[in-house]
Amino acid sequence: MEIIQHLSDGFFIAFEPLNLALILLGVVVGLFIGAMPGLGSVNGVAILLPMTFLVPPTSAIIFLAALYYGAMYGGAISSITLGIPGASTAVATTFDGRPLALKGDADKALIAAALASFFGGTISIVLFTGFAPPLASIALDFGDQEIFALMLLAFATFVGLSGDDIPKTIFSICIGMVFSSVGLDIMSGEPRLIFFDIIGFMHGINFLVLAIGIYGIGEMMWTIEVSRGEMLMSKVVINLERIINNLKELLQTWKIAVSSSFVGFFVGILPAAGATPGALMSYGIAKMTTKNPEKYGKGEVGGVVAPEAANNAASTGAMLPMLTLGIPGSPTTAILLGGMVIWGLVPGPRLFVDETAFVWGLIASLYAANLFAVIINISFIPLFLWMLKMPFTILAAIIFVLSLVGGFAPTQDMHDVWLMLLFGVGGYLLRKLDYPLAPAVLAIVLGPIAEPALRQSLLISNGDITVFFTRPISGPITVIAIILLLLPLFKLLKKKLVPNAT
Amino acid sequence: MKRAEIITAILMAALSIYFMWKSAELEVGWIPEEGPGGGAWPFWLAAIMLLCCIWIAINWFRRSSPPSKSDKPFMDSYAVRMFLLVGGSVTAMIGLVHFIGMYGAIPVFLIFYIRYLGQHSWLTTLLISLGSPIVIFFFFDIALRVVLPKGYLEPLFYPLYDIFL
Structure with missing residues (x-):
């Protein structure tokens, strides 16, 4: 009952005129960003975060969360009509969405995507509302050992589950952590890692400098290089009769929608997994459990419903550990977490005690954002299709300009703008060689939390690392983290021992 | 792509060594009553970075990572x-x-x-x-x-x- 009380208080906050306007704006901007090929929620949140300093923190995060949500809806639009995923989270949507569009059923795919997103979003927010308060109250007892163990687990998931090149993943994590330790040593106050004695490093490297560099500049250069070909857009016919017929067919996919929502939510909680693998997994499950799997990949509505329900559910799932434990479940939530620190909020379970208005306002805003997103998405499909015709040479130019001012605004130092350019160009080149960059962004946000947790733990235990294994909560977490870290090694051994297995 | 992979690994290894050297300006060992020194955290992270670069180089010699097998130009x-x-x-x-x-x-x-x-x-x-x-x-x-x-x-x-x- 307490939850309902909190939630209704939250709705009062979410429905304040400013917040309501920001939810609407966030959803629209998110839909647009999600729909543009090459731009996803993480780019939008990174580039627009500096602009939110205009409004109070609660409104700012409500806006960014709505944007995050809108982007999950928007990704489907270009997957279906252009055959190019609008964001990596919508890759699986192209498998069946594109064939449907080529058959002349683009409207069916678009509506299925929007309604499945709404369904996945709704289930996951209800799950979120139920899980968050108990998880936060458990987490209240966490000490430094547990916090460090959770960090270890977060990064271990990247190594064990992401499927990227392992040394490159670990490299990316470590370089992000090293960047986060530039500036003043938090415990002794001594200057640390002041490269070439440049004074600009004294204030540290703001996570936004890295995030905007990678997701604003680096990603744009990547997209410009990759999307060199011409895009072909499918025609969309929409009328009421077709919509009603489509809805009948859609109702039969409810089972897929339910299972995908659950899969998406729980996969989304894992830091390395998130919406993209969640969507791919749900697609796989839907295909495995259906009676006619041969239809998948040729334009089956279930193949659109599964990934779209899952990616929205995953984006909510990713917020669960961010709000309750202070460990983000995705790069986008990592940037939101960094934003919360700038706004003067301390992420973690204390939020549920000290900042109830903030937390519940945000949760209530998710319900609102989900509802607005489905309405705006379906009613403005023609408008989004028109916007997709915007040439990339204009969009990219505007993104570069926004990155410039966005990189300058947080610290107001041109040194950071140059650093951002360096990270952008470096990130682009490393990405060409399969270096994953998301772990670095997560690491620069988590570094300042992980380091003191480790140092405090070691200080208390007098340098004895068994302290991470002996406590009731940190023990199992550490063991799971180590198993995940060793997982690729087991796979390798298995391959060696059973050479003919593949 | 092959050449870019190994050159990048060497450059990143050099960067790691620079980070380690720079971190070592602060105490990287144990300070009694204070715990790990201020340089310890970045120093050991940079050491792991260096190990990763060596690992990447080994993968390159064994041709077991995709970029080390690719004959496509790094940039056309x-x-x-x-x-x-x-x-x-x-x-x-x-x-x-x-x-x-x-x-x-x-x-x-x-x-x-x-x-x-x-x-x-x-x-x-x-x-x-x-x-x-x-x-x-x-x-x-x-x-x-x-x-x-x-x-x-x-x-x-x-x-x-x-x-x-």
Whole structure:
């Protein structure tokens, strides 16, 4: 009952005129960003975060969360009509969405995507509302050992589950952590890692400098290089009769929608997994459990419903550990977490005690954002299709300009703008060689939390690392983290021992 | 791609060593009663980075990672041209900020990018390149009170400051 009380208080906050306007704006901007090929929620949140300093923190995060949500809806639009995923989270949507569009059923795919997103979003927010308060109250007892163990687990998931090149993943994590330790040593106050004695490093490297560099500049250069070909857009016919017929067919996919929502939510909680693998997994499950799997990949509505329900559910799932434990479940939530620190909020379970208005306002805003997103998405499909015709040479130019001012605004130092350019160009080149960059962004946000947790733990235990294994909560977490870290090694051994297995 | 992979691994290894050396300016060992020294955390992280680079190099010698097997060029002529034009123009924009400020550099960049790279009409070009600085000025300088650098164009803004600030 307490939850309902909190939630209704939250709705009062979410429905304040400013917040309501920001939810609407966030959803629209998110839909647009999600729909543009090459731009996803993480780019939008990174580039627009500096602009939110205009409004109070609660409104700012409500806006960014709505944007995050809108982007999950928007990704489907270009997957279906252009055959190019609008964001990596919508890759699986192209498998069946594109064939449907080529058959002349683009409207069916678009509506299925929007309604499945709404369904996945709704289930996951209800799950979120139920899980968050108990998880936060458990987490209240966490000490430094547990916090460090959770960090270890977060990064271990990247190594064990992401499927990227392992040394490159670990490299990316470590370089992000090293960047986060530039500036003043938090415990002794001594200057640390002041490269070439440049004074600009004294204030540290703001996570936004890295995030905007990678997701604003680096990603744009990547997209410009990759999307060199011409895009072909499918025609969309929409009328009421077709919509009603489509809805009948859609109702039969409810089972897929339910299972995908659950899969998406729980996969989304894992830091390395998130919406993209969640969507791919749900697609796989839907295909495995259906009676006619041969239809998948040729334009089956279930193949659109599964990934779209899952990616929205995953984006909510990713917020669960961010709000309750202070460990983000995705790069986008990592940037939101960094934003919360700038706004003067301390992420973690204390939020549920000290900042109830903030937390519940945000949760209530998710319900609102989900509802607005489905309405705006379906009613403005023609408008989004028109916007997709915007040439990339204009969009990219505007993104570069926004990155410039966005990189300058947080610290107001041109040194950071140059650093951002360096990270952008470096990130682009490393990405060409399969270096994953998301772990670095997560690491620069988590570094300042992980380091003191480790140092405090070691200080208390007098340098004895068994302290991470002996406590009731940190023990199992550490063991799971180590198993995940060793997982690729087991796979390798298995391959060696059973050479003919593949 | 093959050559780029190993060169990058060597460069990143050098960077790791530089990080380790730089971290070692602070105590990297154990300080009694204080726990790990201030340099320990980045030092050991950089050490792991170095190990990863060695691992990447081993994978390269064994040809077991995709880039070490790829015969495709790291960047073809289109990619090089795009990289130089796009990267160069963004670099030039940031460089120009030091002289003619944000409000000088942004329109110059936008005109170059939209007109020269994008081949759009002069109307579109001018609308965006002159419109966006105005929006940015009202958003940052006026609403957020984040004063963006103006370079040598500062005097031109005095009348605007008088009106809005």
